[in-house]
Amino acid sequence: MTIFRVARVGVGLFFALSGYLKLLEPTANFRAAVESYRILQGEPALWFARALPWIELIFGVYLAIGLWKRLSLGVLWTINTVFIVALVSVFWRGIAIQDCGCFGQSLFSFTPGHMLVNDIFLWFLFLMLFLNRKGEAI
């Protein structure tokens, strides 16, 4: 098993777990976390809170099992980039958020600072996987 394959499965499972834990809770909890970033409010926040956990779960599993790898990588990398932009904007605007809401509220709790470091690390993993031309090797 190559390092690329380990990274792909790890990243896929990370997003799948993140989506799954959010889906176990009422949507209202994740919606409140989304609204705490003060980027989306009202109906857009509700639809984002409904859709994002499913996208994370489905494409996370696809990536982990190696189905539509380039598409799954692209979707999750885009989400990862959106998270980084949102977290940076929270720091930029001085908004106090205690829990990023990334894994729902019940099991893991990460501050936005911890999650930003984690997301930047993931971003480079995505870059490494995307630049790997031997698609089959991952």
Next chain:
Amino acid sequence: MNQNRLLFAVLIILVLIAAVNVGRRLAGRNPYPVFEKKDAALRSQGSPEAPIKLIEYIDYQCDHCAQVLPLIDEYIAKRHPNIYFEVRYYPLRGNRHSLRAAHYADCAARQGKFWMVHRLLLERQAEWMGRDDAETVFQEYMNQIRVEPEPFSACLADETVEKNILAERQEAAELGVTSTPTIFLNGVMAVGEESIRHLLEKTSS
């Protein structure tokens, strides 16, 4: 080949939907709050038969709960007499005075003075939130609303009151409540000031 992949992808989605449903069941979540509680009358307004049922889970040390108070007041005033409103306790673990504040509110409720204490604790949070001796402030509030001292002291010393408050928090957790303020408006859940404002505005029109 591509068709097989598509079928496989759809099959995975179906498996994931099933896995989420199983996970939700295993988490033991109740979809809606139960309205038949023994002491609900002490902390409620309106008839339980009213067509609109609003339940608010609250932590007295949570500043967003204080910010939501005028929104709820306005909504109740608009919907009166077709609304039933009930306050339930959800003292957050990280807030050092929350449980004790709920204990004071509950003891005042037993003397029919819940709403007075409820307002005092929320509207004047700034007076006691940061203090080590918050109970001194609570006692001043009780003097202001003239509670009967002896039964009130007995209630404050009664450990079962806090046990009941913690049991209420556990019930809330089974509904998926993790933070405050959380409301259920005819079973629709909203968490936090923005979502609550949005839900109340949406159902006001």
